[in-house]
Amino acid sequence: MLSSHFDEFSLCSPKLELLWQEMVEQACVCHDPLVRGLLATGIRSHADFASALAALLGRKLGDRSVAADALAELVKESFDAQPEIVCAAAADMVAIRERDPACPDYVTPFLFFKGFHAVQSYRVAHWLWRAGRRHLALHLQSRGSELFGVDIHPAARLGRRILFDHGTGIVVGETSIIEDDVSILQEVTLGGTGKHSGDRHPKVRRGVLIGAGAKVLGNIEVGEGAKIGAGSIVLESVPPFTTVVGNPARKVGTRHSGMPALSMDQMLPPIDYII
Numbered sequence: 001m002l003s004s005h006f007d008e009f010s011l012c013s014p015k016l017e018l019l020w021q022e023m024v025e026q027a028c029v030c031h032d033p034l035v036r037g038l039l040a041t042g043i044r045s046h047a048d049f050a051s052a053l054a055a056l057l058g059r060k061l062g063d064r065s066v067a068a069d070a071l072a073e074l075v076k077e078s079f080d081a082q083p084e085i086v087c088a089a090a091a092d093m094v095a096i097r098e099r100d101p102a103c104p105d106y107v108t109p110f111l112f113f114k115g116f117h118a119v120q121s122y123r124v125a126h127w128l129w130r131a132g133r134r135h136l137a138l139h140l141q142s143r144g145s146e147l148f149g150v151d152i153h154p155a156a157r158l159g160r161r162i163l164f165d166h167g168t169g170i171v172v173g174e175t176s177i178i179e180d181d182v183s184i185l186q187e188v189t190l191g192g193t194g195k196h197s198g199d200r201h202p203k204v205r206r207g208v209l210i211g212a213g214a215k216v217l218g219n220i221e222v223g224e225g226a227k228i229g230a231g232s233i234v235l236e237s238v239p240p241f242t243t244v245v246g247n248p249a250r251k252v253g254t255r256h257s258g259m260p261a262l263s264m265d266q267m268l269p270p271i272d273y274i275i
Helices: 014-029 033-044 049-061 068-081 084-099 107-112 114-130 134-148
Strands: 189-191 215-217 243-245 250-252
Touching: 014 033, 014 049, 014 084, 014 107, 033 049, 033 107, 049 068, 049 084, 049 107, 049 114, 049 134, 068 084, 068 114, 084 107, 084 114, 107 114, 114 134
Parallel strands: 189 215
Antiparallel strands: 243 250
């Protein structure tokens, strides 16, 4: 299995070609007659990873107002203009395979994981936003929210090797930053604290793990390697390599080492209770 720990995953990289070859081989293994057509349409009929991803996003995001074929061409345009989008998508998929025990191969997240689909839709919308095509970017945001239950503002900034586990109910506000190697579970909000404009959303640094249902609010920083427990309400910055939990979130245990996002260790350190 390929490792996600790389600096560059370029379009001409042997790693990307190896990844695509492995996906095609995995698609050929399935003999279920009801799934063979899906695998052919989604993977085997395409020449490479980029063309398959463009077709997938076109089919997913297309509707009566913007046809699937037109959207697929738009996605290809974004890939041609910014090849890093394809590289980031491949890196995301490898990260999912490494971190999610429910993911047996690369075909599974590519075809079936809406968290992956939502992040790749965002990447195209972000390219449109930066290119000044903001209404179209907001259309993709709206479609992603409708289809996947994930709402990522196209102006937000996401790094590589991002895992949105399950995806349902994740909200990422306009001025949010999510750095590389971050894992976020369902029903997480990176939001503001009111109607103020400007820089008002969280900055999530490398290696952070955010548990299900957590709400991180305001222009605060979640430091590198931090862990936020499920259901927590975080209103203040979290120091690096620190675990916080509760409402409002408070530090528990001692400073840890390693990156919780990579290990997906959601357990909390021992807590001493004083009654």
